Amino acid sequence: xxxxxxxxxxxxxxxxxxxxxxxxxxxxxxxxxxxxxxxxxxxxxxxxxxxxxxxxxxxxxxxxxxxxxxxxxxxxxxxxxxxxxxxxxxxxxxxxxxxxxxxxxxxxxxxxxxxx
Amino acid sequence: xxxxxxxxxxxxxxxxxxxxxxxxxxxxxxxxxxxxxxxxxxxxxxxxxxxxxxxxxxxxxxxxxxxxxxxxxxxxxxxxxxxxxxxxxxxxxxxxxxxxxxxxxxxxxxxxx
Numbered sequence: 001x002x003x004x005x006x007x008x009x010x011x012x013x014x015x016x017x018x019x020x021x022x023x024x025x026x027x028x029x030x031x032x033x034x035x036x037x038x039x040x041x042x043x044x045x046x047x048x049x050x051x052x053x054x055x056x057x058x059x060x061x062x063x064x065x066x067x068x069x070x071x072x073x074x075x076x077x078x079x080x081x082x083x084x085x086x087x088x089x090x091x092x093x094x095x096x097x098x099x100x101x102x103x104x105x106x107x108x109x110x111x112x113x114x115x116x
Numbered sequence: 117x118x119x120x121x122x123x124x125x126x127x128x129x130x131x132x133x134x135x136x137x138x139x140x141x142x143x144x145x146x147x148x149x150x151x152x153x154x155x156x157x158x159x160x161x162x163x164x165x166x167x168x169x170x171x172x173x174x175x176x177x178x179x180x181x182x183x184x185x186x187x188x189x190x191x192x193x194x195x196x197x198x199x200x201x202x203x204x205x206x207x208x209x210x211x212x213x214x215x216x217x218x219x220x221x222x223x224x225x226x227x228x229x
Contacts, residue, residue, distance in 0.1 A: 105217060
């Protein structure tokens with residue numbers, strides 16, 4: 001049981017380049033999330049998906065797009081990378097979303113992205 | 117709006133000493149509270165959670181936390197620190213508009229031999 005997997009683990013981009021971060025979970029979870037982690041900032045939500053085919057913006061969505069390809073996979077795309085997007089990106093999943101009754105979230109190992 | 121404040125971005129203890137990591141929350145509704153641990157170059161792992169019921173919650177690796185509504189706190193403790201406890205710890209509260217968790221900024225725990 002792999003849990004939440006992310007690829008790649010590391011990536012260096014030049015400003016203006018594009019890339020897609022991949023995330024997959026094998027726990028049959030409905031909800032999936034993309035966070036970014038920056039020193040001293042904790043984790044901030046970029047995008048969220050409650051189910052296949054649905055996505056919603058989080059706290060810091062600018063410069064990113066997402067796709068919920070199927071129940072297992074949730075990808076994050078940077079169309080034109082900027083140095084401000086240098087960060088560690090985490091994908092997470094949870095069983096379900098219900099207002100005021102969140103289930104615990106399971107995290108992937110992260111992607112460390114540097115934009116020069 | 118929900119928020120989390122972790123007091124102290126860096127805490128250092130000696131091996132065998134008490135670990136106390138502080139978390140205060142703000143929530144307009146009864147909160148669900150979580151502690152996660154992040155070891156170097158790894159993802160976040162759930163330590164423990166409070167949803168309802170008993171206010172003293174036990175987690176993995178000997179950690180526990182107590183929910184105190186009157187103090188809006190959910191401090192994490194461990195009686196005796198081990199070198200392997202060195203990591204960053206995140207407190208989180210439920211109630212994000214997308215069903216997400218709201219995370220504190222983290223406390224990095226160092227354990228001295």
